[in-house]
Amino acid sequence: MDxxxxxxxxxxxxxxxxxxxxxxxxAALVAQLSDxxxxxxxxxxxxxxxxxxxxxxxxGPPVAAPAPAPPxxxxxxxxxxxxxxxxxxxxxxxxxxxEALGRLARVGQRxxxxxxxxxxxxxxxxxxxxxxxxxxxxxxxxWLASRNPDWAWATSAVATxxxxxxxxxxxxxxxxxxx
Amino acid sequence: MELTPEQVLALAPxxxxxxxxxxxxxxxxxxxxxxxxxxxGEYQGSAHYQVRAALGDLTVKCSCPSxxxxxxxxxxxxxxxxxxxxxxxxxxxxxxxxxxIQRRASTAEQRETKERAKSTAATDGTTPVKRAxxxxxxxxxxxxGGLDALDLWLDDLLRGGLAQVATQPATFWERQAARLVDAQxxxxxxxxxxxxALSHASRDWPALLLVELGRxxxxxxxxxxxxxxxxxxxxDLRGAIGWTLTQDEVLARGEVVGDRxxxxxQRATVEDRLRTQRTWLLGATSGRYAMxxxxxxxxxxxxxxxxxxxxxxxxxxxxxxxxxLRAAVRERHGEPTxxxxxxxxxxxxxxxxxxxxxxxxxxxxxxxxxxxxxxVTIIHGDGGHWxxxxxxxxxLPLLGDEHWHTLALSGGAPVxxxxxxxxxxxxxxxxxxxxxxxxxxxGR
Numbered sequence: 133m134d135x136x137x138x139x140x141x142x143x144x145x146x147x148x149x150x151x152x153x154x155x156x157x158x159a160a161l162v163a164q165l166s167d168x169x170x171x172x173x174x175x176x177x178x179x180x181x182x183x184x185x186x187x188x189x190x191x192g193p194p195v196a197a198p199a200p201a202p203p204x205x206x207x208x209x210x211x212x213x214x215x216x217x218x219x220x221x222x223x224x225x226x227x228x229x230x231e232a233l234g235r236l237a238r239v240g241q242r243x244x245x246x247x248x249x250x251x252x253x254x255x256x257x258x259x260x261x262x263x264x265x266x267x268x269x270x271x272x273x274x275w276l277a278s279r280n281p282d283w284a285w286a287t288s289a290v291a292t293x294x295x296x297x298x299x300x301x302x303x304x305x306x307x308x309x310x311x
Numbered sequence: 312m313e314l315t316p317e318q319v320l321a322l323a324p325x326x327x328x329x330x331x332x333x334x335x336x337x338x339x340x341x342x343x344x345x346x347x348x349x350x351x352g353e354y355q356g357s358a359h360y361q362v363r364a365a366l367g368d369l370t371v372k373c374s375c376p377s378x379x380x381x382x383x384x385x386x387x388x389x390x391x392x393x394x395x396x397x398x399x400x401x402x403x404x405x406x407x408x409x410x411x412i413q414r415r416a417s418t419a420e421q422r423e424t425k426e427r428a429k430s431t432a433a434t435d436g437t438t439p440v441k442r443a444x445x446x447x448x449x450x451x452x453x454x455x456g457g458l459d460a461l462d463l464w465l466d467d468l469l470r471g472g473l474a475q476v477a478t479q480p481a482t483f484w485e486r487q488a489a490r491l492v493d494a495q496x497x498x499x500x501x502x503x504x505x506x507x508a509l510s511h512a513s514r515d516w517p518a519l520l521l522v523e524l525g526r527x528x529x530x531x532x533x534x535x536x537x538x539x540x541x542x543x544x545x546x547d548l549r550g551a552i553g554w555t556l557t558q559d560e561v562l563a564r565g566e567v568v569g570d571r572x573x574x575x576x577q578r579a580t581v582e583d584r585l586r587t588q589r590t591w592l593l594g595a596t597s598g599r600y601a602m603x604x605x606x607x608x609x610x611x612x613x614x615x616x617x618x619x620x621x622x623x624x625x626x627x628x629x630x631x632x633x634x635x636l637r638a639a640v641r642e643r644h645g646e647p648t649x650x651x652x653x654x655x656x657x658x659x660x661x662x663x664x665x666x667x668x669x670x671x672x673x674x675x676x677x678x679x680x681x682x683x684x685x686x687v688t689i690i691h692g693d694g695g696h697w698x699x700x701x702x703x704x705x706x707l708p709l710l711g712d713e714h715w716h717t718l719a720l721s722g723g724a725p726v727x728x729x730x731x732x733x734x735x736x737x738x739x740x741x742x743x744x745x746x747x748x749x750x751x752x753x754g755r
Contacts, residue, residue, distance in 0.1 A: 137518045140469060143470055144470050145472075169470075172465065172528060175525045175527075178524070178528075179528050180525070183526075183675055186668075188668070189667075189734070191659075193705070194703065194704030197704070200724040201724070245719050245720050246719070248719040249719050275723070276718060279718070
């Protein structure tokens with residue numbers, strides 16, 4: 133294709149009568165066409181070669197899959213609760229989202245995966261939500277947060293505890309570390 | 312009705328309506344009821360509204376003055392029944408519901424009679440055909456004139472070299488595009504308009520531009536020899552130029568396929584305030600893919616509702632093509648149902664590429680193909696690139712850089728991915744995770 137691109141950039145007027153052909157079998161097909169200007173011949177060579185290349189496209193070389201999210205520990209909340217939380221994450225005009233999240237944590241349930249992006253984004257915007265969000269994100273939420281620098285708030289909160297888990301780690305996990 | 316709240320919310324024309332609908336689904340209703348064909352209820356807000364919905368195609372009619380469609384009351388009513396099916400007792404429909412259902416039925420009947428008359432006329436070879444062939448001759452002459460002028464323009468452009476494009480303003484492309492619109496070749500005009508955005512957009516713009524110009528030259532060159540092509544491919548060539556058959560012509564002579572059609576996903580694009588929506592369907596028995604195209608101006612709603620993650624029974628009519636995909640719904644039967652728990656997908660990304668190569672071998676102007684690929688892992692790779700990885704570890708790139716929701720739903724584990732492949736990137740439309748469907752992207 134490079135040869136065709138160079139010729140196209142310079143213009144067929146400047147390269148005289150030199151034949152510009154592609155380097156795929158389609159070049160032979162274009163060569164069979166008579167009574168065409170060098171310019172149109174160049175375009176047809178590029179068009180057929182592009183199609184040829186597209187048909188022969190190969191998949192990328194094998195890569196290893198990163199570790200998936202560890203299994204969540206908590207049961208997921210009910211669909212009714214999920215819908216209410218979805219609405220509150222979308223618009224919390226009454227300011228009751230922290231309480232709703234707190235109640236979710238108290239009954240030991242987690243947010244369903246479809247709400248995780250909204251929850252992590254809300255936590256980035258509103259620091260007041262973070263203590264209530266941390267316990268209900270569960271393993272999948274923390275795994276997701278660790279992949280996006282925008283959501284560092286959810287991972288650094290865990291890191292501040294230190295290298296070792298504190299004795300009340302289970303309680304913090306279940307209830308959040310709010311006083 | 313077998314809809315989930317998530318699917319009902321997907322019907323909302325914008326997020327404002329979805330949010331208000333969610334609030335309305337909680338209280339304020341009376342006179343709720345349902346029968347075999349409709350749902351209804353009355354909502355008391357600042358005023359009193361009568362809300363009704365047809366179960367067959369989920370069309371909603373409300374007495375409120377909103378210009379949104381469906382309005383928040385309609386979404387509220389559908390959400391109510393999706394959340395709690397027992398909230399609506401079976402009852403006899405009040406007059407304001409049964410009248411509406413009857414009116415809808417008689418309009419549908421009239422349309423059918425008209426279509427039947429048209430297709431009889433077409434097969435009889437009576438009236439409109441002669442007139443149609445005369446106007447087709449006129450159009451052919453205009454299109455050919457337009458393509459001749461385009462060839463001269465291309466010739467000039469390549470003789471002088473693409474480097475000169477660097478100094479050209481956007482009007483350089485627009486002027487030629489407008490000429491093609493006048494020549495009734497809007498498909499080619501659209502291609503030229505998109506080229507305006509290509510020049511200098513990236514480091515390899517000369518190669519990208521040359522390829523696009525090359526594809527246009529293939530079209531103009533093929534059109535000169537259209538009579539030598541296979542009849543089905545002639546239709547594709549006309550379609551690529553923008554000389555598409557009308558829905559009426561297709562209903563009269565297209566291939567009809569009846570099946571239970573799974574709504575795989577949806578994608579909407581906007582160009583000059585014209586919204587275009589593609590809905591991909593898969594026949595549960597036939598295994599055939601189909602694409603429904605709908606157009607709407609500005610805030611107008613699309614005519615019909617297709618909810619990703621549901622199945623609809625009915626007959627589709629396919630546009631004639633060497634690789635038929637575009638279709639229109641001729642008749643819909645029954646209510647929407649949920650997806651089956653499992654759909655057999657392609658075993659690998661290599662299989663997808665092979666399917667695409669076969670398809671463009673038949674129809675070289677095919678822009679994209681839908682596919683379901685089994686056991687795909689979504690990866691956010693180094694440098695922020697998103698990849699789909701199949702069971703063998705092979706990868707293909709995903710379009711764009713916002714796939715966090717897809718990653719959240721999959722949790723980095725293999726899932727069945729429903730996507731469009733355009734020859735360069737995958738555009739995810741849906742996921743099947745543990746037997747349940749999740750819609751991705753915006754279809755409005």
